[in-house]
Amino acid sequence: MLRRSLVALGVLAALVVPSVAHADDAVVDVQGPAPSTSVYAAPPPGRNQPIEPSCPPACESRPYREDPPYSSYDHKRSPIRLALGPSFLTTGKGVGVGLGLGIELGSGVVGGRLGATWLRGEGTKDGVVTPTGDAVGHYVGELTLDIVKRGPFHPVVAVGGGVLHVSRPDTSGVVAVGTVRASLEYFAPIEDADVRIGVDATGGLAGPGAEALRDVKGYGLFGVHAALGF
Numbered sequence: 001m002l003r004r005s006l007v008a009l010g011v012l013a014a015l016v017v018p019s020v021a022h023a024d025d026a027v028v029d030v031q032g033p034a035p036s037t038s039v040y041a042a043p044p045p046g047r048n049q050p051i052e053p054s055c056p057p058a059c060e061s062r063p064y065r066e067d068p069p070y071s072s073y074d075h076k077r078s079p080i081r082l083a084l085g086p087s088f089l090t091t092g093k094g095v096g097v098g099l100g101l102g103i104e105l106g107s108g109v110v111g112g113r114l115g116a117t118w119l120r121g122e123g124t125k126d127g128v129v130t131p132t133g134d135a136v137g138h139y140v141g142e143l144t145l146d147i148v149k150r151g152p153f154h155p156v157v158a159v160g161g162g163v164l165h166v167s168r169p170d171t172s173g174v175v176a177v178g179t180v181r182a183s184l185e186y187f188a189p190i191e192d193a194d195v196r197i198g199v200d201a202t203g204g205l206a207g208p209g210a211e212a213l214r215d216v217k218g219y220g221l222f223g224v225h226a227a228l229g230f
Helices: 002-026
Strands: 080-090 096-105 110-120 135-146 153-167 172-187 195-209 218-229
Touching: 080 110, 080 195, 096 135, 096 218, 110 153, 135 172, 153 195
Parallel strands: none
Antiparallel strands: 080 096, 080 218, 096 110, 110 135, 135 153, 153 172, 172 195, 195 218
């Protein structure tokens, strides 16, 4: 009887001891807030909003770094411009002074120009009437080339042809002429306006015309003009 009791106690101990040890191993004592409270801090408000870079007041007044300098901008280029200014003509015998008028066409590199100039002739020198006499009318059409399109200064070259009307005490008539012109124009820094100031130098060579004007050959025509675009 005693033997059976000891065997039963041994079996009971074998069953109870591992269960207790296993239960002890599974017990984890965690110190912290209640399960309903998160252990992590809440994200800051507006976290999902994009962050815009701030600029101090000093940088707001400065131009953007990628902005090109003023001189490299394309200035306003009107398709039609009216040019007006004084002109001077000479064949080497004297100087005739007058007024030049031009209508310039085109806003690109290639354009055209219609010009008219009215001048006094070179008059009489040493009692001899000069080739341009008392008055000269110069009428030409030109094909122009604006070599540098950007920047404030624009060199322009032009070739053309027309007629030269000469009035002299002894005769009057018309001769055909061919011309080559070189100009330098400055674009005035006026916003949304095409205003140019330029200087011109034209070389002309007379061709067929009135027989009485065969002494009219080469001449130079110089001028200053201001042009306004429309």
